[in-house]
Amino acid sequence: MLSLDPYKIDLPVVAIFDEVKAVLKEENTLIVNAPAGAGKSTLLPLVLMNEDWLQGKKIIMLEPRRLAAKTIALRMAQLLNEKVGESVGYRIRFDNCVSDKTKIEVVTEGILTRMLQSDNAIENVGLVIFDEFHERSLFADVALALARESQQVLRPDLRLMVMSATLNLPVLSSLLKSRVVQSEGRQYPVEIKYDGDTDLMMLPELSARLVKKIIQNEDGDVLVFLPGEGEIKKCETILKRTLKGVLVYPLYGQLPPSKQMAAIMPNREGKRKVVLATSIAETSLTIEGIKVVVDCGLSRTMRFNPSTALSKLETVEITKDAADQRAGRAGRLSPGVCYRMWTKATHSRLREHRTPEIIEADLASLVLDLAVWGISNPNNLIWLTPPPKGAIAQATDLLHQLEALEDGRITSHGKAINQLPCHPRIAHMLIMAQEEGLTELATDIAAILEERDPLGKEAGIDINLRIEALRKSRKGLIGNKILSRIEKVAGQYRKMLNVEIDNSNVDPYETGLLLVYAYPERIAHAKPGNNAQFKMANGAITAAGHKDDLAHEAWLAVAHVNMRDSVGKIFTASALNPRDLAPMVKEKDQVEWDTKRGGFSAVRNLCVGHIILQSKPLQYYDEALKIKAISSAVSKEGENLLNWDKEVIQWQNRVLSLRKWNTDEDWPDVSTSALLESNEEWLSPYFNSVKKPEDLKKINLKEVLQHHLSFEKQQLLEELAPEKIEVPTGSKIKIQYHANGEVPVLPVRLQEIFGWQDTPTVNKGKVSLLMHLLSPGFKPVQITGDLRSFWSNAYFEVKKELKARYPKHKWPDDPLNEKPNRK
DNA sequence: CTCTCCCT
Structure with missing residues (x-):
């Protein structure tokens, strides 16, 4: 029995007791939104522990930290006038304290995953509470997904209650299809002051300067958030040198507990205190008496890179919800102030919510956990944030390498690993x-x-x-x-x-x-x-x-x-010892083309992964592999490797023009990119004798391409888009076609086409050529697409000019009846 | 100049 009536305790969460009870009686999922200091973690489980729908089953409450799990269990036991381990117990790594009588178990995250694993239905549990869910730790996300699955498939009566301070509520409530009960917090107003942008290099100096200003102008103790140990130590040195009569404490995870305690403990009389902390002071540790917070706006996080299978530490901008949480640390006991070392404009572009760990974590354990559950495809679960595909693929790969998985299924070795x-x-x-x-x-x-x-x-x-x-x-x-x-x-x-x-x-x-x-x-x-x-x-x-x-x-x-x-x-x-590598040495034949190293080579390598121990020329190899190697080189660098000359381009342009003009005739795409991509199909039969880059240059591309067309198409090409056209002098002159099907150009000297009445055409008279008329010295004099109109108009102007420059030539008044000449 | 926080 409770030692006092919980409804008479002076904490904001008391106001929502009845609503929480009412919702959980009818529904199996509930979200409680309550800021820090509302009293939710200790009081809600106690108020719910005797509800009928529990049917005598246990309440499990999930905490992200061991210390929190232990102290919350302790407080609850005190309220019941009991010792821990009776009605209320806890289970954390290295330490558990539960008994047969225990009805509320406070556990850390890894423990819950373990429980879900040994009994998918968690038969003896009636309610799972997720505390501090806004921290979005990997385990909490996985545990919620698995508990939800269990609720839907095996245990419709299992209740889930998600508690959070700052959270993307609409997304969560629509995902869980559940109601939200809102509680007040106990928080004094905090005035926000934007102090202008900073840069990372100057952070210790700039934050120290700001602290000095604050010490002069404001009351109370100061908490400064910095990204890491390095910045904290530098800032500490500056402050200790320049600030007299003020106590300066560093606070970060690697500090020995006694020094952490010194920073946290209430102030020594008469002296003001400045605490320089990492994000450890955001959630894990509370410091009494802080009235001013200075926030540099940065934090360090570990990010996993699936392509290298390595994690690295990065300095990143914090999100708005984290900034609010940091600011809130100034208003625990009285109104406070928070100085943000960035501008309002910078603030408006910060992301709203902190990145869930599942986005940037190593997912090997997650994939294995799911496989033990019988889930080979994580997409089959309902996620608040789905795990990224790349990281899942890398994890799955690794687990196959370790023989923990086989064809995506858990092996007995995998089960042992998971234990x-x-x-x-x-x-x-x-x-x-x-x-x-x-x-x-x-x-x-x-x-x-x-x-x-x-x-x-x-x-x-x-x-x-x-x-x-x-x-x-x-x-x-x-x-x-x-x-x-x-x-x-x-x-x-x-x-x-x-x-x-x-x-x-x-x-x-x-x-x-x-x-x-x-x-x-x-x-x-x-x-x-x-x-x-x-x-x-x-x-x-x-x-x-x-x-x-x-x-x-x-x-x-x-x-x-x-x-x-x-x-x-x-x-x-x-x-x-290289002798220990023997089982890992693999013989790998390497058949490849490397232009810089002289073209084709076939070798037999002894290797450990990418490390080559020994390399010998290969006498016999699969011809198909050689074709593949050359073909793949051609598709990448073919324009330089092959003799891609004007002749080839002209041929391509002829075919491409017809493809544009006569869409019903099915002309192939012979653009350079298409040809390079499909080179294996049309060019590879000529690779057999190729060894060196020079051999590729020797291939007559135009001929090869020509033959790749059907006989009918070859004939049609000559007929519809001839390479050359005969002019009245009998000269055969090249037509310039364009890849995009623009009107082809015929450059010809004016004197060669005397007597030509109409504009010459191709494509069965459907496409007139654009005439580039040239002087006897091959200088352009006129461009026309309509020869008939040229003769009757512009010709007379042109004639005058030509006569002046080429007086020895004949420039007749009646060019249509003049004999053409090549002189 | 690797070193935020945390968990089975």
Whole structure:
């Protein structure tokens, strides 16, 4: 029983108790929109725990963070006058506290996915609550999609309640086809001041300057949002040097807990406080007594690139809802002010809602989770934001490589991978290590790979140094926060795989072998001339520092790498024994055309992915492959490779003109682009004897093209669009056709056509030629499309001019009865 | 100059 009447608690959410109860009695889905501080997370589950429709089943509430899950469960238990683990419990990684009596379980996201996996129908659950859904974490999105599927297919009575502070409500409510219950928050007004745009390079200086101004002109403590540790440290140095009598605290995730507490704890008497924080202060940590927020408008996020299968950290503009949430931190206890380091104009073009993690995350685990559920095509689920196709394809590919999937279906190996609480690559390594007898080592590597680097980058790239550090820390010789977290994770793997601690010396080759299981595409081979550069099996070039211990190894097994530049940077790797690569070496015949390297070649390569170990000329190869290779080169660079001369172009233009004029006659598209694209069809029979680029030049293109037309069409072409036309002197003069079917041009000297009454034509008299009339010296004198009118009008003007310039020629008054001449 | 946050 509750220790007090929940309706008498002084929190805004009390006002919606009855409405929430009423909706959930009738409907199975509900959205609750309540800002921070409304009291929804603690009170709503308690008010609902005895509803009839639950039929004695449990309430599961999903929290994005372990600490939040634990403290919320604790508060609820206090309100019930109980201990945690009785009516209210929690389940998080490394720690759970539930019993048979538990009716409300607060769990973190990974746990819910696990629950849905072991029992698709979650039979003993009556209500799932998604708290802080606006954070749009990957797991929350997946869990909602799966819970929804379960509700529709197996459990129509299962209730879902989505709770969120700022959210794209219309989209969510139309997707879930559910009602929205709105709660007030407890928030004081925050005045927004736009302080003009900044640039990233000057951020520490500019934000420090702004803070100094605020300290002089405003009351209360100040919270500054900066993108990362680097900016925070620089800003801290400036402020400590220039601001006297003010306490400055940094606050970010990597800080030891005692220093985090110092920043969060209420102010020491008499002194004002400035906290410089990352986005950690947006949601995870609350600082008491803040009256002024300074927001730089940037944050760092991890983005996964499916084409390289790598994640990298990027600095991005925050969205409007995140900016509002940051500003809200100034109005928890009294009215406040928020300075935004951007302009109103910049603000208007910011995106409304934060990017859901599913858009830019590595989806390997997601695809595997769905496969375990029996869903091979993620599009079959209803998503608030569908996962991107490229990332799904990359994940599916990888899972096939790891043999977790076969033809899109989960394998028994895939199920085993899914049982382990880590990325599928690492789970695959852990399982394969059992066969190699290297499980102990693998548990250490797995834990190191998923946590931050416990040594600085000054330690070099050798991952074996990290393993040794972990082993020393277990012997109590050294220690730090990261190492103890790594050991916690390693311990969980040891327990699951049933092995003991191994603190012996490490054999780097064993490490290398294991890393290859996790990252097969990152096997790296020293480039010739070894300047610490390596080519990886996926084709990318990477480098180690010149002085690194591993810089002169022939082979590396690379774990983490950054590919921001064209030559990537290796962060962690191990030496690799080439003998361990034997099973991965594949014989690949390469039949290709490379114009720069002299044309055609056929070789047999021994390779590991893109790394070529050995290359020998190939005596016998499939002729069809050769044709394909040349043809594909021709389609790309054919205009330069072939002898594409004026003759060919004239022939193309003749056919193309007829294609334009006589649409009923079915003339083929012989434009250059069409011909190059279809070259395999019409040109490839001539490739047999081709070896070098010169051989391609020797092909008589016009002849080949001519023959590609049917005999009838060849004849028709000569008849309708002849290459040349005979003029009265008997000269055969070339007609200039155009590709677009424009009127063809006949350039001819005037004296050669005396006696020609009418304009000459082609295409059975349907197309008159445009005459370019020339002087005896082939200079243009007149253009006409109507010869008859020329003779009776313009001719007399032209005659005068020509007579002056060419007095020895005959320029008759009656040109139609004059004999033409070629003189 | 890699280092935001978080989860099984």
